[in-house]
Amino acid sequence: xxxxxxxxxxxxxxxxxxxxxxxxxxxxxxxxxxxxxxxxxxxxxxxxxxxxxxxxxxxxxxxxxxxxxxxxxxxxxxxxxxxxxxxxxxxxxxxxxxxxxxxxxxxxxxxxxxxxxxxxxxxxxxxxxxxxxxxxxxxxxxxxxxxxxxxxxxxxxxxxxxxxxxxxxxxxxxxxxxxxxxxxxxxxxxxxxxxxxxxxxxxxxxxxxxxxxxxxxxxxxxxxxxxxxxxxxxxxxxxxxxxxxxxxxxxxxxxxxxxxxxxxxxxxxxxxxxxxxxxxxxxxxxxxxxxxxxxxxxxxxxxxxxxxxxxxxxxxxxx
Numbered sequence: 001x002x003x004x005x006x007x008x009x010x011x012x013x014x015x016x017x018x019x020x021x022x023x024x025x026x027x028x029x030x031x032x033x034x035x036x037x038x039x040x041x042x043x044x045x046x047x048x049x050x051x052x053x054x055x056x057x058x059x060x061x062x063x064x065x066x067x068x069x070x071x072x073x074x075x076x077x078x079x080x081x082x083x084x085x086x087x088x089x090x091x092x093x094x095x096x097x098x099x100x101x102x103x104x105x106x107x108x109x110x111x112x113x114x115x116x117x118x119x120x121x122x123x124x125x126x127x128x129x130x131x132x133x134x135x136x137x138x139x140x141x142x143x144x145x146x147x148x149x150x151x152x153x154x155x156x157x158x159x160x161x162x163x164x165x166x167x168x169x170x171x172x173x174x175x176x177x178x179x180x181x182x183x184x185x186x187x188x189x190x191x192x193x194x195x196x197x198x199x200x201x202x203x204x205x206x207x208x209x210x211x212x213x214x215x216x217x218x219x220x221x222x223x224x225x226x227x228x229x230x231x232x233x234x235x236x237x238x239x240x241x242x243x244x245x246x247x248x249x250x251x252x253x254x255x256x257x258x259x260x261x262x263x264x265x266x267x268x269x270x271x272x273x274x275x276x277x278x279x280x281x282x283x284x285x286x287x288x289x290x291x292x293x294x295x296x297x298x299x300x301x302x303x304x305x306x307x308x309x310x311x312x313x314x315x316x317x318x319x
Contacts, residue, residue, distance in 0.1 A: 001026050002319050005173040005205070007117075007190050009035065009054040012181030014061035015305050016210070017112070019312025021062050025319065027112030028169040029058045030196075032189040034124040034156065037138030039081045043089040050097050050116045052088040054186075059101070060084070064109035073108070098165075115169060117190045118160040124189050125155040141185045143218040151184055151219060154235070156192035167195055173205040175319055178232060178240070180210040180306050184219040191235040201238035208242045208318070210311070213250070213286060213304050217262040224269040229278055243273060244314065248284040250304055257303060281318075285310050 002025050006013055009032035020027055033050040035041070040053030060070050073084040084104070091100040101114055124137040128149040134140050140151075170176065178187050191197050200207065209232055211225040220227070225245045233239060247268040249255075255265060273280040287307040 002174040003028070003169070003172050003205075004175045004177065004315075004319070005030060005169050006177045007187065007196075007200075008032070008177075008179055008181045009186040009189070010181040011057065011305065012179055012186065012210075013054070014057040015308050016177070016180065016311055017058055017061035019308030020315065021111050023312065023316045025316075027062065028173075029062075029112070029114050030117050030163075030166045030169065030190060031055060031058060031114065032137075032186060033116050033118045033120070033160075034122045034137045034185075034189040036123070036136050037141060039076075039085050041138060043081070043085055044121060047089045047093040048121070049089065049092040050119065050121045052085050052092065052100075053082070055097075055101060055114055055116060056082065056084045056088055058114040059104055059108055059110055062108075062110045062112045062114065064111055065107070069108070113165075113169070115166050116163055117166050117193050117196065119163050120160060122160050122189070122193075123157045124185065124192075125157065126151045126184065127153045127155065137185050137189070140218070141182065150221065154184060154188055154192060156189060160193055162193045162195035162199070167199045170196070170199040170203055170205075173203055175315070176200060176203060176205045176207050177315070178207070178209045180212060180311075182216055182219060183212065183228060183231060184216075187232070188235050191232075197236050197238065200236060206242065206318075207240040208244060208315070209240050210244045210285075210306065211246070212266055213246050213306065214258055214263045215266060220266075221262070224267055224272065225280070226269055226272045226276065229273065229276065240278060242279045242281065242318070244285065244311070245270065245273075245280060245282040246285040246306065247282040248286040250286065254303055281314070283310070283314060285314070 031054040035051035040051040126134045130149045211228045245268045268282045
């Protein structure tokens with residue numbers, strides 16, 4: 001079976017895992033350890049250790065347990081905490097993150113592996129074009145006030161070595177997938193970890209980027225797919241092989257909601273990408289479902305997502 005490694009975090013990674021786990025492949029998700037917002041951020045402050053939210057989402061996405069068990073683990077209280085977030089944080093506090101993940105992977109009958117990119121938490125900072133610095137992943141993800149300047153660079157503090165398990169999976173990968181998810185707060189933080197870009201560039205795996213459906217205010221304003229490729233390759237310090245681009249435009253009402261968030265549909269600039277060495281496939285990858293936040297969730301969530309079935313089928317055909 002082919003070894004597929006997904007590098008990212010957030011909802012996009014778990015969405016892709018839901019679809020890919022139905023195929024005969026070995027799946028590994030390498031997730032960022034810079035998250036500090038919502039339930040995850042508060043548990044990180046209380047218990048220490050790596051943030052557990054993305055880990056929990058990926059474990060549930062790969063789970064073969066009953067729907068009832070998964071729903072109970074994903075239950076969100078009115079205070080914003082998720083049942084499994086709390087359990088993971090407490091287990092990590094007593095036994096370490098690797099034993100915590102192994103324990104819940106067995107309980108949830110997980111198909112695949114979920115691997116934090118580092119074994120200790122990190123702090124993300126964004127340096128803007130005017131020199132101003134925004135500290136914290138959550139503050140970058142949901143900036144306050146007027147955001148007039150683009151992100152010039154990202155920093156990760158403290159400087160952290162990669163989890164050896166992440167390096168091993170990347171070395172043995174047949175396919176490495178970046179995204180889908182917020183470029184600056186889910187995907188790129190992984191590439192700031194010592195050893196990760198080097199391992200990816202040494203790998204003979206086919207490297208695939210899944211570009212976003214909508215721009216993200218304060219991060220990818222005005223971006224087209226070619227910009228995602230350019231920025232990813234700058235942090236990777238290497239080349240990717242393929243970009244998967246959604247070409248289906250969402251409905252007018254949804255676009256109006258996003259417009260209030262200063263987000264726009266990312267036009268599939270296939271002609272622009274054709275000028276680069278990167279192969280491009282533009283397809284209808286948009287989910288029909290409009291997603292709603294759960295009660296108690298304090299964070300801003302995407303209404304639109306990639307369709308896990310369409311996306312995983314396309315990747316399977318490529319593999």
